[in-house]
Amino acid sequence: MNQANLAPSVCPHDCPSACGLMVERLADGRIGRVHGAKMPYIEGVICAKVARYAERVHHPDRVTTPLRRVGPKGAGAFAPIGWDEALDEIADRFRQAAAQNGAESVWPYFYAGTMGLVQQNALNRLRRAMGYSGQAKTICASAAGAGWMAGVGAKWGVDAREMAESDLIVIWGANPVATQVHLMGLINQARKQLGAKLVVIDPYRSGTAEKADTHLMLRPGTDGALAVAVMHVLFREGLVDRGYVERYTEGADRLEAHVATRTPAWAAAITGLSEAEIEAFARAYGTTKRSLIRLGYGMSRSRNGAVNLHAASCLPALTGAWEVTGGGAIQSASGGFAIERTLIDAADLPEPKVRTLDMSRIGAVLDGDPGALAGGPQVAAMLVQSTNPATVAPETDRVWRGLARDDLFVAVHEQAMTQTARFADIVLPATTFLEHADLYTSYGHSFLQVARPVIDPVGQARSNHWVVGQLAQRLGAVHPSFAMDDEAMVAGILAASGLPDIDAILAAGWHDCTPSFDRAHFLTGFGHGGRFRFAPNWAAIGPDHARLPALPDHAALTEATDALHPFRLITPPSRHFLNSTFADTASSQKLAGRPTVLIHAQDCRRLRLADGQLARLGNQRGSVVAHVAVTEAIAPGTVAVEGIWRDESFVEGIGINRLVGGDPIPPAGGAAFHDTAIWVRGEA
Numbered sequence: 066m067n068q069a070n071l072a073p074s075v076c077p078h079d080c081p082s083a084c085g086l087m088v089e090r091l092a093d094g095r096i097g098r099v100h101g102a103k104m105p106y107i108e109g110v111i112c113a114k115v116a117r118y119a120e121r122v123h124h125p126d127r128v129t130t131p132l133r134r135v136g137p138k139g140a141g142a143f144a145p146i147g148w149d150e151a152l153d154e155i156a157d158r159f160r161q162a163a164a165q166n167g168a169e170s171v172w173p174y175f176y177a178g179t180m181g182l183v184q185q186n187a188l189n190r191l192r193r194a195m196g197y198s199g200q201a202k203t204i205c206a207s208a209a210g211a212g213w214m215a216g217v218g219a220k221w222g223v224d225a226r227e228m229a230e231s232d233l234i235v236i237w238g239a240n241p242v243a244t245q246v247h248l249m250g251l252i253n254q255a256r257k258q259l260g261a262k263l264v265v266i267d268p269y270r271s272g273t274a275e276k277a278d279t280h281l282m283l284r285p286g287t288d289g290a291l292a293v294a295v296m297h298v299l300f301r302e303g304l305v306d307r308g309y310v311e312r313y314t315e316g317a318d319r320l321e322a323h324v325a326t327r328t329p330a331w332a333a334a335i336t337g338l339s340e341a342e343i344e345a346f347a348r349a350y351g352t353t354k355r356s357l358i359r360l361g362y363g364m365s366r367s368r369n370g371a372v373n374l375h376a377a378s379c380l381p382a383l384t385g386a387w388e389v390t391g392g393g394a395i396q397s398a399s400g401g402f403a404i405e406r407t408l409i410d411a412a413d414l415p416e417p418k419v420r421t422l423d424m425s426r427i428g429a430v431l432d433g434d435p436g437a438l439a440g441g442p443q444v445a446a447m448l449v450q451s452t453n454p455a456t457v458a459p460e461t462d463r464v465w466r467g468l469a470r471d472d473l474f475v476a477v478h479e480q481a482m483t484q485t486a487r488f489a490d491i492v493l494p495a496t497t498f499l500e501h502a503d504l505y506t507s508y509g510h511s512f513l514q515v516a517r518p519v520i521d522p523v524g525q526a527r528s529n530h531w532v533v534g535q536l537a538q539r540l541g542a543v544h545p546s547f548a549m550d551d552e553a554m555v556a557g558i559l560a561a562s563g564l565p566d567i568d569a570i571l572a573a574g575w576h577d578c579t580p581s582f583d584r585a586h587f588l589t590g591f592g593h594g595g596r597f598r599f600a601p602n603w604a605a606i607g608p609d610h611a612r613l614p615a616l617p618d619h620a621a622l623t624e625a626t627d628a629l630h631p632f633r634l635i636t637p638p639s640r641h642f643l644n645s646t647f648a649d650t651a652s653s654q655k656l657a658g659r660p661t662v663l664i665h666a667q668d669c670r671r672l673r674l675a676d677g678q679l680a681r682l683g684n685q686r687g688s689v690v691a692h693v694a695v696t697e698a699i700a701p702g703t704v705a706v707e708g709i710w711r712d713e714s715f716v717e718g719i720g721i722n723r724l725v726g727g728d729p730i731p732p733a734g735g736a737a738f739h740d741t742a743i744w745v746r747g748e749a
């Protein structure tokens with residue numbers, strides 16, 4: 066490795082680690098290997114898929130010029146056009162839609178393909194200036210955020226590096242071996258150095274569960290029952306720190322009376338765990354304060370996910386684990402960065418009085434479902450940036466039907482020819498993080514980072530912010546940001562936030578925003594006027610609160626299995642992909658194999674399914690074909706399909722989200738990706 070040709074950058078993907086990177090720059094303008102920066106938390110380690118990023122930046126199918134559709138919608142037949150022509154057409158179609166049906170008929174649709182603050186939020190600035198429809202960003206973190214905010218009331222928590230001092234680490238509904246490799250590194254270290262014990266709570270033996278001292282393989286969507294029974298044992302056996310509870314929480318008396326009837330036997334019937342497993346976990350948890358719980362997103366992707374996550378978050382507030390190093394809980398670190406967002410969101414423009422459309426319900430929205438349209442007009446024009454809803458959103462059939470509507474204009478700004486891009490009328494080539502500047506926070510650590518371009522744009526690729534500036538010019542949208550370049554945006558945000566400038570951060574490598582111990586452990590008080598809430602004020606957290614229990618409980622809101630749909634499907638991410646990104650690179654495809662359904666051996670015997678055979682999975686929404694893996698690593702009655710594969714990787718060209726429902730998770734929305742009732746049968 067030639068040090069002179071290493072350039073610093075930051076991984077922009079939607080992954081808690083937000084790794085600082087060192088990128089090999091080759092003489093021909095391409096990149097070579099990508100390495101991890103020597104920064105805290107990352108310690109020079111990155112995942113294999115980003116180490117091989119050259120495969121993605123220089124992918125033969127990379128979108129390199131603007132394209133216009135020349136075949137039927139969705140067929141993927143395109144011809145190159147110029148940038149001016151493409152931008153003029155998008156602006157014309159937006160103007161037309163606004164003139165005919167009002168500005169709200171334009172729906173800018175964007176998500177976290179890049180986590181960089183400038184590029185990720187570019188479309189929101191245009192939306193605000195033009196009065197286009199708003200977007201509820203629910204597809205990932207709404208349910209988890211609602212559950213966490215219900216009790217804790219602030220979006221940060223313990224620094225993961227404290228795990229080095231934990232006695233007990235609980236990974237609850239997360240799979241860091243795949244989704245957060247650095248957390249796994251810290252867990253391994255804690256176990257080796259201090260003999261910390263690892264408990265993993267997951268409906269299947271994930272890569273992380275594989276490594277656990279104890280794996281609690283519960284039924285999906287039953288975490289609330291488990292948490293409540295643990296609380297029962299903590300109260301019963303005197304493991305509650307009364308002094309802590311008195312000082313830092315509210316509602317404990319009601320909680321104690323409420324959980325008195327929620328015994329381990331009661332929870333065993335709901336979770337499928339044994340009473341002994343539940344009691345042993347409760348005692349292990351309650352007999353040390355150095356217990357750190359990682360509350361993952363997986364447990365929140367059920368219709369009762371917010372309730373379940375809140376229930377689990379009650380445990381450290383009972384034992385007082387928050388008071389010690391290596392104790393407490395972690396959900397997301399994202400709220401710890403004090404970023405002044407006015408420039409990012411164009412928030413100095415008045416917020417237009419427009420409806421907000423739920424991005425997870427894109428199928429229902431494009432279908433014209435009156436509830437989903439929130440009282441506004443049909444969507445007539447879209448620009449999609451940094452997300453691939455045709456593959457990642459629930460209700461695939463409805464999404465595809467909607468995107469193919471004759472009366473809908475769709476522009477997609479992409480790096481890769483995704484399923485969503487294939488539906489576009491106009492495709493625009495997007496830069497990768499190596500080709501544009503940005504500013505990065507993280508949801509797994511507290512180091513703020515910046516990056517300048519490492520290579521020139523590939524082909525005619527341009528950044529999200531540039532595209533928005535060009536459209537603003539054509540549409541007459543006015544805001545200072547539209548005239549600024551990417552780097553000026555980064556500089557402006559840093560200055561407004563009172564943070565060091567780009568050069569200073571680059572020279573240091575990062576800017577440390579780690580909250581103090583007292584703040585991270587809420588010793589200065591929790592979010593809601595200082596106290597942790599055992600009885601949430603759900604109404605203040607989201608509008609859809611009527612069905613939620615007043616106190617932590619098992620809320621029977623999940624999609625019910627029945628005689629016709631006896632299996633519960635979960636669809637966790639693949640280690641080798643990042644959502645649907647990397648699912649098109651040769652090495653990730655090779656490592657991931659093929660779309661596979663994990664089914665317990667006992668269920669396979671009953672269904673006469675053999676390993677490697679094709680099975681059809683289905684429900685009222687449709688069916689999907691995948692290869693069977695016979696396993697003991699999942700509870701009978703639960704089946705798992707890992708990875709957001711490209712749709713074309715499935716035998717019938719349509720992927721797993723065909724089976725997933727689009728109804729929102731109460732109280733604040735979210736997609737119930739791990740909460741689907743299905744049937745399974747052998748495919749001849």
Ligand SMILES: Nc1nc2c(c(=O)[nH]1)N[C@H]1C(S)=C(S)[C@@H](COP(=O)(O)OP(=O)(O)OC[C@H]3O[C@@H](n4cnc5c(=O)[nH]c(N)nc54)[C@H](O)[C@@H]3O)O[C@H]1N2
Nearest residue numbers: 238239240244285286361362363637638640642643644739
């Ligand atoms: N390699 C890789 N890394 C990623 C991603 C990726 O696609 N690939 N995606 C990134 C993104 S966007 C996110 S949001 C994070 C998500 O990362 P995580 O927080 O780890 O969440 P998930 O991966 O959705 O699910 C984690 C585990 O929850 C389990 N689970 C499912 N249902 C339940 C349940 O009802 N209860 C419990 N206790 N567990 C359940 C699943 O089986 C899975 O093993 O990872 C990020 N990192």
Ligand SMILES: Nc1nc2c(c(=O)[nH]1)N[C@H]1C(S)=C(S)[C@@H](COP(=O)(O)OP(=O)(O)OC[C@H]3O[C@@H](n4cnc5c(=O)[nH]c(N)nc54)[C@H](O)[C@@H]3O)O[C@H]1N2
Nearest residue numbers: 176178179205451452453457478480495636644645646738
């Ligand atoms: N079945 C199932 N479905 C899921 C999940 C699951 O666990 N199971 N997980 C859900 C979760 S947690 C999430 S967060 C969503 C994520 O879903 P998405 O947000 O759609 O994430 P990706 O699939 O990674 O797609 C991001 C796209 O953005 C593009 N991109 C990257 N950077 C840029 C840029 O700078 N500019 C532009 N214009 N484009 C860019 C990439 O090429 C890529 O195609 O998926 C959800 N879907």
Ligand code: SF4
Nearest residue numbers: 076080083084112115
């Ligand atoms: S995907 Fe995650 S682990 Fe991999 S380089 Fe990016 S931030 Fe780091």
Ligand SMILES: [Mo]
Nearest residue numbers: 079204205206
């Ligand atoms: Mo996510």
